[in-house]
Amino acid sequence: MDKISIAGLFISLLAIVGGQLLEGGNVSSLLQTTAFIIVIGGTMGAIMLQSTQNVFLLGMRMLRWVFQPPPRMQPRALILQIMGWSNIARRSGLLALEPIIPDLADPFMQKGLQMLVDGAEPETLRNVLAVDINAYEDHYRQGAKVWEAGGGYAPTIGILGAVMGLIHVMENLSDPSRLGSGIAVAFVATIYGVGSANLIFLPIANKLKALIAQEVTIQEMLIEGLVSIANGENPRVIETKLQGFIV
Secondary structure, three states, rough: HHHHHHHHHHHHHHHHHHHHHOOOOOOHHHOOOOOOOHHHHHHHHHHHHHHHHHHHHHHHHHHHHHHHOOOOOOHHHHHHHHHHHEEEEEEEHHHHHHHHHOOOHHHHHHHHHHHHOOOHHHHHHHHHHHHHHHHHHHHHHHHHHHHHHHHHHHHHHHHHHHHHHHHHHHHHOOHHHHHHHHHHHHHHOOOOHHHHHHHHHHHHHHHHHHHHHHHHHHHHHHHHHHHHHHHOOOOOHHHHHHOOOOO
């Protein structure tokens, strides 16, 4: 569980509600069903219109990554594993690594080690695995862009909701009892649009892109390690080289 994501969401909402209370306002004045439907419904509809079904569903599934990131190997653990492979290869040859392959849980790691065992040229090994990395990054970035798009649409749709509320006000100038609800929808719709974009949609998109970048770094470390083993480099040299990936 990613505690900082939960804390960030809680603090941002608490700051807004707390600010409303400190100003002497009422929390219930921020709760407008009509404004919520206009902004969130309109934003989701716009996102669906710009996305394919598979990309939209991918983005929705990736939401859980914000609070529970997918498991991945830690950089230092990966370095130790690659050094172990390097020591085995230096002592017993590349074929001695073959029994390790079925025990690996990561398909990308399995593919890379299998190519190494099969005697692939270092440059071929790098190029083939780089294609997989590019495909992985492009695929999941499309999912992150679903939330990024929401951050772009929500403020504009919030303004649309505000204009609709003001239209409602203008239509009922002769009935003062109905003016309050229209004005409330107008202002709250703007809050929902700007707030959801900057507190939900854009932070989620950026968090997902950061998680994707971390996984790509791990995969690039693996490629560098496998290529170094294929080139017969000393395990200590490999370790020093891979340490450069760790900030």
